[in-house]
Amino acid sequence: MCGIAGIYSNKAVASELYDSIIHLQHRGQDAAGIMTYDDRMHKEKGIGLAKEIFNSENMKLLSGNIGISHNRYPTHGGFSHGEVQPFWTSVPYGIALAHNGNITNYNEMADEVTQTENRYLNTTSDSEVLLHYFADQLHSNKPPKSSEKFFDILCDAVSNIFTNVQGAYSVVSLIIGKGLVVFRDPQGIRPLVKGQRTNSNGSKDYIFASENTMFYALGYEPTGTVLPGELIYVDEQGNIFNKRLVKTKFNPCIFEYVYFARPDSTLNDVSVYRSRLRMGQNLAKSWEKKYPDKTPDIVIPAPSTANTSALSFAHELGVRYSEGLYKNTFIGRTFIMPGQKERKKSVKYKLVPQELEIRDKKVLIMDDSIVRGNTSREIVRMLKDFGAKEVYFASACPPVKNPCFYGVDMPTKDELIAGNMTEDEISSYLDVDILLYQEIDDLVEAVKRKGNHHIDDPCMACLNGKYVANDIDDLKVAKIETMRIKDRNGA
Numbered sequence: 001m002c003g004i005a006g007i008y009s010n011k012a013v014a015s016e017l018y019d020s021i022i023h024l025q026h027r028g029q030d031a032a033g034i035m036t037y038d039d040r041m042h043k044e045k046g047i048g049l050a051k052e053i054f055n056s057e058n059m060k061l062l063s064g065n066i067g068i069s070h071n072r073y074p075t076h077g078g079f080s081h082g083e084v085q086p087f088w089t090s091v092p093y094g095i096a097l098a099h100n101g102n103i104t105n106y107n108e109m110a111d112e113v114t115q116t117e118n119r120y121l122n123t124t125s126d127s128e129v130l131l132h133y134f135a136d137q138l139h140s141n142k143p144p145k146s147s148e149k150f151f152d153i154l155c156d157a158v159s160n161i162f163t164n165v166q167g168a169y170s171v172v173s174l175i176i177g178k179g180l181v182v183f184r185d186p187q188g189i190r191p192l193v194k195g196q197r198t199n200s201n202g203s204k205d206y207i208f209a210s211e212n213t214m215f216y217a218l219g220y221e222p223t224g225t226v227l228p229g230e231l232i233y234v235d236e237q238g239n240i241f242n243k244r245l246v247k248t249k250f251n252p253c254i255f256e257y258v259y260f261a262r263p264d265s266t267l268n269d270v271s272v273y274r275s276r277l278r279m280g281q282n283l284a285k286s287w288e289k290k291y292p293d294k295t296p297d298i299v300i301p302a303p304s305t306a307n308t309s310a311l312s313f314a315h316e317l318g319v320r321y322s323e324g325l326y327k328n329t330f331i332g333r334t335f336i337m338p339g340q341k342e343r344k345k346s347v348k349y350k351l352v353p354q355e356l357e358i359r360d361k362k363v364l365i366m367d368d369s370i371v372r373g374n375t376s377r378e379i380v381r382m383l384k385d386f387g388a389k390e391v392y393f394a395s396a397c398p399p400v401k402n403p404c405f406y407g408v409d410m411p412t413k414d415e416l417i418a419g420n421m422t423e424d425e426i427s428s429y430l431d432v433d434i435l436l437y438q439e440i441d442d443l444v445e446a447v448k449r450k451g452n453h454h455i456d457d458p459c460m461a462c463l464n465g466k467y468v469a470n471d472i473d474d475l476k477v478a479k480i481e482t483m484r485i486k487d488r489n490g491a
């Protein structure tokens with residue numbers, strides 16, 4: 001998972017791109033980068049958190065009123081400085097690109113770019129392949145004079161991408177002398193929202209980002225979502241062009257609502273916070289149906305993504321909600337860390353149980369999901385160490401059984417607890433008295449119940465094995481999993 005932002009403004013954009021990275025930091029903590037342009041390209045990238053990479057000195061160099069930014073969380077490629085986005089190429093025009101998602105026909109596209117188009121790939125990143133393929137589509141045309149003509153060329157180029165590049169990709173790109181380009185794959189798997197701001201002289205500024213978390217702080221009004229298969233172009237004068245090049249079903253990632261997105265975001269015109277409240281309500285109804293004679297004394301969220309659904313779950317059952325696990329917020333999100341060793345180590349440092357809230361009580365722990373199961377097991381053990389009488393575990397998400405190939409780090413089926421165990425086996429592994437998972441229909445209902453949205457069927461491939469871009473079969477699963485293990489081991 002990554003965070004991207006692209007801004008066209010009537011004033012310098014660097015500081016707003018920095019603020020965007022800060023507001024999207026939860027989507028990727030490994031690396032970040034900003035590129036802007038005026039008469040030429042300016043870039044600053046680094047490994048680590050945004051606050052560690054950018055300072056007043058290097059920010060001064062990022063001049064220009066058009067720019068893009070990226071927070072990295074690697075799901076493809078290695079971990080070196082060379083893999084940090086945005087990527088750029090000088091031919092044609094000078095193009096920079098930042099991408100959120102995963103390209104599932106990477107090998108075929110890499111062959112096309114290197115062998116047919118004679119371009120050189122510096123990394124194993126799928127985003128670099130996407131950049132070169134995009135550049136090559138534009139290269140075959142003579143530079144046009146008018147923005148209308150350039151938009152026609154962009155439509156052809158991005159249509160070719162939509163036809164030939166498989167998987168998930170939300171993209172922001174800048175093209176020297178031309179402006180800002182934004183597009184989202186035909187299924188709209190990864191999020192991309194938009195906003196605008198009117199200046200005192202009537203001119204308009206535009207922002208596009210993975211989430212609208214920074215809009216209010218920067219003074220932008222949300223104007224909805226970039227639609228699946230849509231291309232948007234803002235030229236250097238601020239004229240805006242858009243076209244939905246492909247119309248298929250809208251299948252945005254449901255896991256954004258479960259875990260990834262910040263609760264204050266509105267994605268695909270659905271409030272993440274409200275959807276999480278509904279997840280808790282639906283799960284509570286399911287609890288009452290299955291366990292009418294069992295009532296927990298207390299509901300404690302595994303902080304902090306599950307706080308919202310735990311709150312509504314407790315409210316629905318008439319049970320006390322407690323923050324009985326204190327989270328040390330100075331330690332990063334464990335799920336997002338590359339490598340199992342760090343993940344395991346950090347749970348105990350991150351969560352501290354409050355004994356008064358736990359001892360002699362029937363405690364229900366609510367988590368957003370159970371992916372690998374290690375964190376859940378350690379939490380249960382901690383609660384028992386602190387004297388819980390009984391421990392129940394509720395997951396706001398159904399069992400995660402399949403790897404994600406669209407940009408979320410669940411690389412191999414072997415690592416997913418529900419990919420290898422039945423619910424009864426998971427319950428014994430976690431050592432809980434009751435384990436309750438959300439039903440798939442209840443999760444979908446929680447996301448789709450309200451909001452003036454256009455979602456058809458959200459992507460739930462990690463839950464039901466249906467890969468919405470029709471691009472994954474068993475052979476491909478094996479290939480991609482092998483590639484990811486190699487990437488991770490630095491082979």
Ligand code: SF4
Binds near residue numbers: 255256461
């Ligand atoms: Fe999201 Fe799961 Fe689909 Fe991946 S497979 S895009 S995590 S819903």
